[in-house]
Amino acid sequence: MCGPVARRVDQEGRMPQPAITGGFESLRKKILIVDDDTGLRQLIVEGLSNSDYDIAEAESGTEAIRKIGEQAYDLVITDMMMPGMSGMELLTRIREVEPETAVLVITAYPATHLAVTAMKKGAVDFLAKPFDIDTLLFKIDVSLQETAISKNGVQARGAEPIQLVNKKEELSLKSYIYENIENASGGNDQIFQKIVDMSMQVVDGESGALLLYDEDEKLFHPQVIKSGDVQDYLDKKLPFLTKLFLEVVEKREAVVAKSGEKGEFLPTVICAPLMIRNRVFGVLTVKKDSRGPGVSRNDLRHIQSLTNRASLNLENKVLYESLYINLIETFKSLVASIQLRDHYTEEHSYRVMELSLAVADAMGCRESELESLKIAAILHDIGKIAIPDSVLLKPGRLSDDEYAIIKTHPAIGDSILQFMVIFGNERNIILHHHERWDGRGYPDGLAGEDIPLLSRILCAVDAYDAMTNTRPYREAMKVEDAVVELLRNRNTQFDEKVVDCLVKLVLRQSR
Numbered sequence: 001m002c003g004p005v006a007r008r009v010d011q012e013g014r015m016p017q018p019a020i021t022g023g024f025e026s027l028r029k030k031i032l033i034v035d036d037d038t039g040l041r042q043l044i045v046e047g048l049s050n051s052d053y054d055i056a057e058a059e060s061g062t063e064a065i066r067k068i069g070e071q072a073y074d075l076v077i078t079d080m081m082m083p084g085m086s087g088m089e090l091l092t093r094i095r096e097v098e099p100e101t102a103v104l105v106i107t108a109y110p111a112t113h114l115a116v117t118a119m120k121k122g123a124v125d126f127l128a129k130p131f132d133i134d135t136l137l138f139k140i141d142v143s144l145q146e147t148a149i150s151k152n153g154v155q156a157r158g159a160e161p162i163q164l165v166n167k168k169e170e171l172s173l174k175s176y177i178y179e180n181i182e183n184a185s186g187g188n189d190q191i192f193q194k195i196v197d198m199s200m201q202v203v204d205g206e207s208g209a210l211l212l213y214d215e216d217e218k219l220f221h222p223q224v225i226k227s228g229d230v231q232d233y234l235d236k237k238l239p240f241l242t243k244l245f246l247e248v249v250e251k252r253e254a255v256v257a258k259s260g261e262k263g264e265f266l267p268t269v270i271c272a273p274l275m276i277r278n279r280v281f282g283v284l285t286v287k288k289d290s291r292g293p294g295v296s297r298n299d300l301r302h303i304q305s306l307t308n309r310a311s312l313n314l315e316n317k318v319l320y321e322s323l324y325i326n327l328i329e330t331f332k333s334l335v336a337s338i339q340l341r342d343h344y345t346e347e348h349s350y351r352v353m354e355l356s357l358a359v360a361d362a363m364g365c366r367e368s369e370l371e372s373l374k375i376a377a378i379l380h381d382i383g384k385i386a387i388p389d390s391v392l393l394k395p396g397r398l399s400d401d402e403y404a405i406i407k408t409h410p411a412i413g414d415s416i417l418q419f420m421v422i423f424g425n426e427r428n429i430i431l432h433h434h435e436r437w438d439g440r441g442y443p444d445g446l447a448g449e450d451i452p453l454l455s456r457i458l459c460a461v462d463a464y465d466a467m468t469n470t471r472p473y474r475e476a477m478k479v480e481d482a483v484v485e486l487l488r489n490r491n492t493q494f495d496e497k498v499v500d501c502l503v504k505l506v507l508r509q510s511r
């Protein structure tokens with residue numbers, strides 16, 4: 001096997017336009033953003049700052065027309081509602097003076113009918129507010145490609161219809177990559193598997209691998225290997241590829257190499273970086289069949305689309321997860337402090353969580369419901385933070401007024417979490433964890449199946465855990481006695497299906 005013969009491929013930021021030096025032309029596109037709203041304009045410019053486009057701005061239709069007169073733009077992104085010249089008028093003027101410039105219109109959601117009119121007048125696409133930059137980037141990419149397709153189509157005058165069909169296919173392949181990566185679910189391992197599978201699928205590869213990069217040790221750790229003989233891949237191909245991977249890391253760009261196998265010298269290997277915040281955390285490599293035509297520009301484009309989409313997705317996932325974990329940890333310490341004050345052991349909420357999850361799982365709850373219950377069970381009594389010591393720690397019987405104060409804790413818990421949009425489901429479970437099956441609970445007096453199932457589960461498990469653990473004012477009950485108590489309150493305090501499931505589980509555990 002010969003050493004790698006690599007060729008550079010331009011790749012900067014998240015939205016690169018692939019080009020092999022000496023072979024394909026550079027595709028840096030010019031985009032003009034037109035919006036009278038400076039804030040939104042800046043937001044778009046900022047969102048595109050990492051992309052490989054030349055960006056210009058105009059705050060009115062008139063300024064846009066002046067700029068278009070000075071130089072040609074590949075794409076104009078314009079708001080529809082602007083004082084003076086509207087987006088629609090601007091579109092008409094552009095069609096007159098620069099018919100080849102693509103126009104993408106932005107419209108407020110209730111005015112999407114305007115977007116349809118705009119498309120009839122020649123806009124390539126529209127974007128309804130509010131939108132995220134990710135969607136805008138995708139639409140820009142597709143709009144620019146569509147324009148290229150129609151230009152080539154006009155030039156071809158029907159002489160090469162196949163070429164046009166291929167390009168349309170290429171475009172839908174790009175959409176396919178985008179959607180598949182967007183919808184990739186599961187843990188990182190599953191996402192990595194999907195990235196390799198898709199890369200082999202889109203370029204018709206015979207083998208593929210994804211390796212994570214250890215920056216400190218400068219080592220590559222294989223995560224996914226798709227090859228006929230994995231051991232052979234690890235022993236023979238990987239050492240050869242490592243030089244190439246290091247080049248990818250150093251350049252932070254995709255690299256194409258000749259495999260040199262069987263004396264053939266076609267470029268058949270593509271290696272592309274996976275990056276988070278501009279740092280390479282992994283490398284994707286795909287090898288095409290040495291007997292085939294080798295790596296094409298389209299192959300490169302697809303692999304780059306794939307790695308860029310995947311990188312962005314993983315970055316969002318990592319950010320979300322770390323934010324989420326931080327938030328949960330903050331709440332956990334808050335809960336721990338309440339439980340210390342209440343002389344309740346910190347393990348209470350964890351025991352409640354584990355047993356609730358076991359009951360919910362046995363009752364056939366979905367994975368997403370289990371995730372919500374896990375959080376809700378830990379945080380269910382977070383509202384007790386607002387209950388004064390004189391009430392919360394009172395050893396004797398509570399007066400009606402004191403009991404009324406205690407009864408506010410689910411609603412307080414709900415309001416503590418109200419600003420966390422991501423805790424919508426958890427808030428609902430917490431709010432209703434003291435409702436009773438017979439409707440005599442609090443805060444809303446919901447009855448039967450009007451009470452969320454996960455709240456009914458949490459309610460019974462919470463009561464069971466309180467009964468079977470020592471409190472300052474009484475000794476722990478035996479499991480059998482607590483079971484009797486649960487059964488006695490079937491269909492009054494507790495949902496009988498929940499009780500039956502819970503009893504079965506705790507009796508099995510106690511044996």
Ligand SMILES: [Fe+2]
Nearest residue numbers: 380381433434
């Ligand atoms: Fe509670």
